Amino acid sequence: MKDPVQFLRHHGLSVTAQRLAVLRAVSRRSHSTAEVIAEEVRSEINAVSRQAVYNALGTLAEKGLIRRIQPAGSPALYEDRVNDNHHHLICRTCGKTVDVDCAKGRAPCLTAADNAGFEIDEAEVIYWGTCPKCLAKSARSRA
Amino acid sequence: MKDPVQFLRHHGLSVTAQRLAVLRAVSRRSHSTAEVIAEEVRSEINAVSRQAVYNALGTLAEKGLIRRIQPAGSPALYEDRVNDNHHHLICRTCGKTVDVDCAKGRAPCLTAADNAGFEIDEAEVIYWGTCPKCLAKSARSRA
DNA sequence: ATCCTTTATTTGACTGAGTCCATAAATTGA
DNA sequence: TCAATTTATGGACTCAGTCAAATAAAGGAT
Ligand SMILES: [Mn+2]
Ligand SMILES: [Mn+2]
Ligand SMILES: [Zn+2]
Ligand SMILES: [Zn+2]
Numbered sequence: 001m002k003d004p005v006q007f008l009r010h011h012g013l014s015v016t017a018q019r020l021a022v023l024r025a026v027s028r029r030s031h032s033t034a035e036v037i038a039e040e041v042r043s044e045i046n047a048v049s050r051q052a053v054y055n056a057l058g059t060l061a062e063k064g065l066i067r068r069i070q071p072a073g074s075p076a077l078y079e080d081r082v083n084d085n086h087h088h089l090i091c092r093t094c095g096k097t098v099d100v101d102c103a104k105g106r107a108p109c110l111t112a113a114d115n116a117g118f119e120i121d122e123a124e125v126i127y128w129g130t131c132p133k134c135l136a137k138s139a140r141s142r143a
Numbered sequence: 144m145k146d147p148v149q150f151l152r153h154h155g156l157s158v159t160a161q162r163l164a165v166l167r168a169v170s171r172r173s174h175s176t177a178e179v180i181a182e183e184v185r186s187e188i189n190a191v192s193r194q195a196v197y198n199a200l201g202t203l204a205e206k207g208l209i210r211r212i213q214p215a216g217s218p219a220l221y222e223d224r225v226n227d228n229h230h231h232l233i234c235r236t237c238g239k240t241v242d243v244d245c246a247k248g249r250a251p252c253l254t255a256a257d258n259a260g261f262e263i264d265e266a267e268v269i270y271w272g273t274c275p276k277c278l279a280k281s282a283r284s285r286a
Numbered sequence: 287a288t289c290c291t292t293t294a295t296t297t298g299a300c301t302g303a304g305t306c307c308a309t310a311a312a313t314t315g316a
Numbered sequence: 317t318c319a320a321t322t323t324a325t326g327g328a329c330t331c332a333g334t335c336a337a338a339t340a341a342a343g344g345a346t
Binding site: 047055056 | 322
């Protein structure tokens with residue numbers, strides 16, 4: 001199931017240049033926006049509509065080939081690291097986003113203190129803070 | 144520090160009808176949108192601009208009197224339960240949002256598996272799933 | 287109570303990120 | 317190869333929020 005063409009077929013999706021290019025663009029760099037992905041795609045196949053990018057990202061995420069995260073104050077980000085429910089660490093100053101393994105190990109940490117009768121399918125964790133670079137910069141300006 | 148007037152003064156903010164009404168509106172119901180809050184405020188004092196509502200919500204959140212959460216696919220939500228870094232459980236179907244105590248107890252769970260050199264100041268946790276009502280409804284429709 | 291300065295509110299235009307929809311094109315599989 | 321189905325395109329449109337200039341209200345000092 002490594003091959004994207006196989007993957008698309010397997011989910012009953014037609015194989016299109018746009019989808020393949022979007023897939024490659026997402027893999028090339030982690031945590032990128034639809035906008036950035038669209039630019040990447042355009043540099044590969046020579047044109048693609050915004051809507052096609054959103055459609056591809058949407059269906060690929062739905063089928064589980066890519067993952068979408070939607071941090072506060074940022075457009076959605078897409079990545080190809082999938083199926084491990086890892087978490088994210090985001091710099092409030094510059095937006096730098098890095099992966100963090102799930103604190104509870106491999107098993108996704110789905111247990112809430114009290115689930116209030118909900119059936120929980122995902123625990124989304126975002127650690128907010130300041131990245132090393134921005135820390136250094138603010139230390140310098142305070143000096 | 145219970146009294147909102149005191150609180151505003153204490154933070155060097157002038158006390159305005161709009162701010163007080165926004166504060167009351169936020170307290171009246173948990174997890175409401177700016178839009179809903181604006182309507183509440185309008186039913187109390189007879190008019191308020193959208194911008195004034197956003198301003199008030201912004202400064203009140205900044206000063207720590209209210210808290211803003213920004214779940215994926217929803218406008219920002221505001222609540223007055225503050226200073227305990229509690230988490231949220233959100234229904235993917237109907238958006239119902241409920242509080243969940245921090246899994247790690249009183250101390251906010253700020254520890255990531257690997258902080259990558261970041262200085263973390265908040266761990267935001269959202270549990271996504273289906274609420275009891277929506278579970279029941281879908282069980283019924285499957286029957 | 288009055289004036290002055292600071293701070294907040296109003297109004298209305300504007301933006302970013304994404305969605306909707308009708309038409310055109312590509313993909314599939316018979 | 318030829319429909320039938322699935323996607324892509326282009327353009328209008330929406331939602332949630334921000335910006336900026338003009339006006340109004342609040343707070344402090346007389
Ligand atoms: Mn990631
Ligand atoms: Mn809450
Ligand atoms: Zn940073
Ligand atoms: Zn529900």
